[in-house]
Amino acid sequence: METNEVFEKVKGLFVEDLGIEESKVTMDAKLEEDLEIDSLGIVEVVMAFEDEFEIEIDDEELADVTTVGQAVNLLHSKI
Amino acid sequence: MSKRRVVVTGLGTINPLGNNVSDTWNNLINGISGIDHISSFETDGLPVTFAGEVKNFDANEYMGKQHARKLDRSGHLSIYAAEEALKDANIDTEQRLGSGVGIVFGTGIGGIATTEQAVRTYDERGASRINPLAITQLMPNSSTGQVAIKFGIEGPSLTITTACAASANALGEAKNMIQNGIVDMVIAGGTESGTTAMTIGAFAQIRALSTNNENPQKACRPFDKDRDGFVMGEGSTVLVMESEESAINRGVDIYGYVSGYGASTDAHHITAPAEGGRGAVDAMKKALFDAELTPNDIDYINAHGTSTPANDKNETAAIKTVFSEKAYDVNISSTKSMTGHLLGGGGAFESLVSLLTLKNNIIPPTINLNNPDEECDLNYTPNVPLEKDLSTAMSNSFGFGGHNGVLVFKKS
The missing domain is CATH 3.40.47.10 (Thiolase/Chalcone synthase)
Structure with a gap:
């Protein structure tokens, strides 16, 4: 799967499942500041990623992920 | 020293009779029933298939999907009723209310629908798939906390869970707080949104509910010889309570005194x-x-x-x-x-x-x-x-x- 396909799937999850405005979801968007995903929300996001891509994500892998782009890259590397 | 008098200056409600005070009142004095066949879930196999449900309320539309999905329905109703009450009391809901305002809410069974869903998910998919927001939605004080966050209420807060007396006790404790000079204003009320297949089944097991499934509007008949139980209802009601001097200083209308x-x-x-x-x-x-x-x-x-x-x-x-x-x-x-x-x-x-x-x-x-x-x-x-x-x-x-x-x- 190409990076842009991963991004489109991530965007779909954010918009459809989490109710985030589509225009806000860009590669540069910061999860907490721009998308208002707090510490509880991150757990939901991870669950959604795990279900969508059929992977498992460890908490340590998430430590450096603060933007949509970083999340997309992490997912891309694991698929 | 004479006791401080406590007044009510704002009312907000969403309930089976209406989503605002005036619709609710008009239906009350016209003897209209808000009870009907349950529309929010399948009732096949249940001994009771009717209830008083809140109608024509879409939480996603009211507060946006991103916010709405973080709350149990009891939280949606609580924030809605609180906003109505604050506006009615001429309070700017864009400003944080601060530490001079308290909040006391009552509920019987909190976010029971969320509890049930989380148990179902656990049984079907295991612990790692439980909604991470489940605890924050099912705890009985969830509405109290969510309303406080929404309107920046930083004074004392209490959640009272004395079943069907809960929000009467809430208003009473709010009165005491104001009368004793702890705060000048308390946002007081109560919420219940606990009509689920499980709660209907459980209340029916103790023969507490009317089983008049053919005639929902006729089912609740207090003091009538043919009464056969209560009817589940949902809703939230919030009152802005404050000291009389606070209301006079703010120059707002007073509905009456909590005496x-x-x-x-x-x-x-x-x-x-x-x-x-x-x-x-x-x-x-x-x-x-x-x-x-x-x-x-x-x-x-x-x-x-x-x-x-x-x-x-x-x-x-x-x-x-x-x-x-x-x-x-x-x-x-x-x-x-x-x-x-x-x-x-x-x-x-x-x-x-x-x-x-x-x-x-x-x-x-x-x-x-x-x-x-x-x-x-x-x-x-x-x-x-x-x-x-x-x-x-x-x-x-x-x-x-x-x-x-x-x-x-x-x-x-």
């Missing part, structure tokens, strides 16, 4: 009222004492009146004990006949009804009261509203657990 609060415990049985309504008697007397009134001063009683055989009989006996001869004269009604039982949200809703009754000088009727019961022989305002000059009202709330909360309101 008396009495609370007691039956300490008898976990569901059945004590014989003769012993605990109810005690709470009514305490509320009158607190209000510095006698039974002869009370013009209207909004009864607990659940439509269960036991409550209505024992509440009637309790009113007779407290009011003596006046019991046959005082105007009583049970508005649960129209809303169903709002459980932990009932006391706040019926306080709102009591205040509107005083303000408008119209007593809403007890609908479906067609066949008098010899053990329920008081003046329950059957089926037709009554116009009358009124100055004082009492609102009764009694809960499983043996909890009793009674409030007394004065027009001036």
